[in-house]
Amino acid sequence: MRRPLTILTALALVAGALACKNAVPSFQLGATNGKTYTPKSFLAKPTLIVFFRPDCPMVAKALPDLNRLAKELQPEIQFVGFVKAPLTETKAFAKKLDAQFPLIADERGKVIEQFKAERSLDFTLVAGKKEARFPKIWNGCSRETIQEALKAIENHGHTLPAYDLSWFPAKRISGCSL
Numbered sequence: 001m002r003r004p005l006t007i008l009t010a011l012a013l014v015a016g017a018l019a020c021k022n023a024v025p026s027f028q029l030g031a032t033n034g035k036t037y038t039p040k041s042f043l044a045k046p047t048l049i050v051f052f053r054p055d056c057p058m059v060a061k062a063l064p065d066l067n068r069l070a071k072e073l074q075p076e077i078q079f080v081g082f083v084k085a086p087l088t089e090t091k092a093f094a095k096k097l098d099a100q101f102p103l104i105a106d107e108r109g110k111v112i113e114q115f116k117a118e119r120s121l122d123f124t125l126v127a128g129k130k131e132a133r134f135p136k137i138w139n140g141c142s143r144e145t146i147q148e149a150l151k152a153i154e155n156h157g158h159t160l161p162a163y164d165l166s167w168f169p170a171k172r173i174s175g176c177s178l
Contacts, residue, residue: 120175
């Protein structure tokens with residue numbers, strides 16, 4: 001009985017790895033927490049990445065829920081944002097909106113563009129343990145899209161606690177074009 005379980009587990013891990021077909025773009029960028037991030041920064045634990053444009057009014061509306069989500073997902077899941085702005089502007093944006101998670105400054109938006117994120121509040125995840133890869137970009141945040149991303153993390157072999165996301169908005173929130 002033990003051997004079939006091992007084979008099934010291996011097949012599930014392979015299926016999860018194949019689902020993450022997109023390589024995280026190469027970058028080295030500063031963040032609001034003083035760290036420099038690279039794709040390797042996302043290998044230690046699953047990472048949820050949200051994309052922002054600082055002048056988008058929908059971001060201010062969504063940030064309190066994203067702050068709560070980041071707090072509830074930690075320490076099992078790393079939560080970061082990419083902001084299409086220089087680091088000084090990203091820091092001011094984080095302070096003004098009281099972002100409770102690191103924001104990575106992508107001054108010209110080149111990394112965001114390579115991820116193929118199109119709007120503020122689009123997000124993705126990196127769940128690989130050996131390679132920084134992501135399955136897709138989710139367009140906008142909602143309870144359903146976040147739950148789908150958490151399920152994808154589990155499909156990559158990570159064990160997560162049961163999260164109660166009943167408080168997260170059911171209606172998808174999407175922002176301005178990046």
